[in-house]
Amino acid sequence: MFYQESGQFSTRYRQDGRALRLWQQRAALWALLLLAFGLLPFIGNDYWFSAILIPFLVLSLAGLGLNLLTGYAGQLSLGSAAFMAVGAFASYKLQFLLPGLPLLLSFVAGGVVAAAVGVVFGLPSLRIKGFYLLVSTLAAQFFVEWLLTKFAWFSNGNESGVITAPPLLVAGHDFGSPAGRYLLTLSVVLPLFVLAANLVRSSLGRNWMAVRDMDTAAAVIGIPILRTKLLAFAISSFILGVAGSLWAFTYLGTVEPHGFDLSRSFQVLFIIILGGMGSILGNFLGAAFIVLLPIVLSILSGTLLSGVLPAGQLENLQKIIFGVLIILFLIKEPDGLARLWQGWRARARLWPLRF
Amino acid sequence: MSFFMEVLLGGLLAGVMYSLVAIGFVLIYKASGVFNFAQGSMVLFAALTFVSLLERGLPFWLSFVISLLSMLLLALLLERLVLRHLVNRPPITLFMATLGLSYVVEGVAQALWGAQVHGLDLGIEDTPLELGGLMLSRFDLFAAGSAGLLVLLLSLLFNKTRIGLSLRAVADDQLAALAVGIRLQRMWVLVWAVAGLVGLVAGLLWGARLGVQFSLSLIVLKALPVLIIGGFTSIGGAIVGGLIVGASEKLAEVYLGPLLSGGIENWFPYVLALLFLLLRPAGLFGERAIERV
Numbered sequence A: 001m002f003y004q005e006s007g008q009f010s011t012r013y014r015q016d017g018r019a020l021r022l023w024q025q026r027a028a029l030w031a032l033l034l035l036a037f038g039l040l041p042f043i044g045n046d047y048w049f050s051a052i053l054i055p056f057l058v059l060s061l062a063g064l065g066l067n068l069l070t071g072y073a074g075q076l077s078l079g080s081a082a083f084m085a086v087g088a089f090a091s092y093k094l095q096f097l098l099p100g101l102p103l104l105l106s107f108v109a110g111g112v113v114a115a116a117v118g119v120v121f122g123l124p125s126l127r128i129k130g131f132y133l134l135v136s137t138l139a140a141q142f143f144v145e146w147l148l149t150k151f152a153w154f155s156n157g158n159e160s161g162v163i164t165a166p167p168l169l170v171a172g173h174d175f176g177s178p179a180g181r182y183l184l185t186l187s188v189v190l191p192l193f194v195l196a197a198n199l200v201r202s203s204l205g206r207n208w209m210a211v212r213d214m215d216t217a218a219a220v221i222g223i224p225i226l227r228t229k230l231l232a233f234a235i236s237s238f239i240l241g242v243a244g245s246l247w248a249f250t251y252l253g254t255v256e257p258h259g260f261d262l263s264r265s266f267q268v269l270f271i272i273i274l275g276g277m278g279s280i281l282g283n284f285l286g287a288a289f290i291v292l293l294p295i296v297l298s299i300l301s302g303t304l305l306s307g308v309l310p311a312g313q314l315e316n317l318q319k320i321i322f323g324v325l326i327i328l329f330l331i332k333e334p335d336g337l338a339r340l341w342q343g344w345r346a347r348a349r350l351w352p353l354r355f
Numbered sequence B: 001m002s003f004f005m006e007v008l009l010g011g012l013l014a015g016v017m018y019s020l021v022a023i024g025f026v027l028i029y030k031a032s033g034v035f036n037f038a039q040g041s042m043v044l045f046a047a048l049t050f051v052s053l054l055e056r057g058l059p060f061w062l063s064f065v066i067s068l069l070s071m072l073l074l075a076l077l078l079e080r081l082v083l084r085h086l087v088n089r090p091p092i093t094l095f096m097a098t099l100g101l102s103y104v105v106e107g108v109a110q111a112l113w114g115a116q117v118h119g120l121d122l123g124i125e126d127t128p129l130e131l132g133g134l135m136l137s138r139f140d141l142f143a144a145g146s147a148g149l150l151v152l153l154l155s156l157l158f159n160k161t162r163i164g165l166s167l168r169a170v171a172d173d174q175l176a177a178l179a180v181g182i183r184l185q186r187m188w189v190l191v192w193a194v195a196g197l198v199g200l201v202a203g204l205l206w207g208a209r210l211g212v213q214f215s216l217s218l219i220v221l222k223a224l225p226v227l228i229i230g231g232f233t234s235i236g237g238a239i240v241g242g243l244i245v246g247a248s249e250k251l252a253e254v255y256l257g258p259l260l261s262g263g264i265e266n267w268f269p270y271v272l273a274l275l276f277l278l279l280r281p282a283g284l285f286g287e288r289a290i291e292r293v
Helices: A023-043 A045-072 A080-097 A103-126 A134-148 A178-199 A204-211 A215-220 A225-254 A261-276 A281-303 A310-331 A337-352 B002-030 B039-055 B060-081 B092-112 B138-160 B162-172 B174-179 B182-210 B214-230 B234-258 B267-281
Strands: B127-132 B134-135
Touching: A023 A178, A023 B174, A045 A080, A045 A204, A045 A225, A045 A261, A045 A281, A080 A103, A080 A225, A080 A261, A080 B060, A103 A134, A103 A225, A103 B002, A103 B267, A134 B134, A134 B214, A134 B267, A178 A225, A178 B214, A204 A225, A215 A225, A225 B127, A225 B162, A261 A337, A261 B127, A261 B162, A281 A310, A281 A337, A281 B134, A310 B092, B002 B162, B002 B234, B039 B060, B039 B092, B039 B182, B039 B214, B060 B174, B060 B182, B092 B214, B134 B138, B138 B162, B138 B182, B138 B234, B162 B174, B162 B182, B174 B182, B214 B234, B214 B267, B234 B267
Parallel strands: none
Antiparallel strands: B127 B134
């Protein structure tokens, strides 16, 4: 019923190396792109852009960053928010120090600074493994938070530490409207996803997976552990840094350390657990889930339980549901939503037949 | 010099409080290989249950017993609903399950007992005590005393009883323990319940110090560097780690803090733990993993 891959053969090596080998997949991708770029900006309303689409895109990107490190290279991290903060503050500071620096370039520069910080905190991973590595990433989390709140230089002497992000001007166009911010976010997020999707299919991606599965064995077959692990930290932190800049510039509109506390790190971790570790698509699914769940819950409790549930209990309920879902996923579907989607696709291909 | 000694001793005593939380971790890690991030929320849950019962007019001992029973119930449910289904999964999966668990436990605790701050008075006045020319907090001494008692009881349990023997066997080799007829699942319940007891004691002491409130669950973050320095598998290590972290944290705050404009106690233990790890990757007393392909 769905579609079949029969009859589509690769006749060139180039065709064999494609990320999407079937024309149906490519057509679906183009349709999605058309929808995202051509249709949504015109039909969406401000609430959709500001409360759903922008955080969804940025969190997908953050999930991607952590997924490269944890899902592909197997290095557990609880410091994602720290690298996001570094990216955001570096972008902001560069914008301030070098007036006239193109906005997109400052995002990239923010990512580069985050990558450098990531490498520093990734260095211990060469000697420390498994849970012990949590210490290094948590050290990053607390140290960066402390640094950014304690030293006024980072926030230009602003007392509260909260700074308003500069206007979003790209090549003379103002992307300040909700639809504009959405488009800007989308056009930063998508290329990074394309890059990452190809990266994990490259030899570097294979090295990451080898290190994840067993780093001693990987070292024995000649994979340079040092370079592989540090590259994982660098690239992951770069992506997280860009995500942090976007979070501050296009979503919040303010740059502040408290937007990047430990609970943000957990949020990013939950995205990849729920979405699927070691999956590119999973980041989108996980982020959509994380963004939509609170909204759906509050709507549900507003209609079904209005008056029954005291206001304060909603947050507790949300927490419980969240925790239960995480445990359920780990028990039933450790590979996350991405795996569910795969299974559904495999069944849909044969429907209505069973085999 | 006496100022230095005072800071040092104060830090050591505060470190004992960290150790208390870390011991709960070690128990569970040893027996089931689970890195239990939910220990902090178990501390919160136990303390909140205790204090709410106390506020409803129950006597001290009854509230204590009921809180203990609730921790036992939690351990039973946990084994039945979570751990049993996650046998043979990679440690990272179990860790993330405990992350989810900490959300559930925190949510349930606050849904049951509310989110406001409860004061807790254990009947020990926190007046400084002069000992050999040094001013020491009476409360800290009491905390250290109860921690010492707890560790004594635990080591008796582990070394002198049949249950302790089974627990040590499970910690040593789960498969071999199964083969000689030890009921693994019962041991898990037991060890989670004992960790609950440790959590309850820690919760009472910390709660009396800070007030029983949500932030109690964050002491898990304080216990982590302690655990890392001591090694995941040694109760003695947890204590030594706690002392090291407590003392160096206070000393750093006093002597290093002013240079760095203060507030360094959040990250300092982590950097310290990192330095320890670079020298000894499995902590001071942890078991060295032998790597084979």
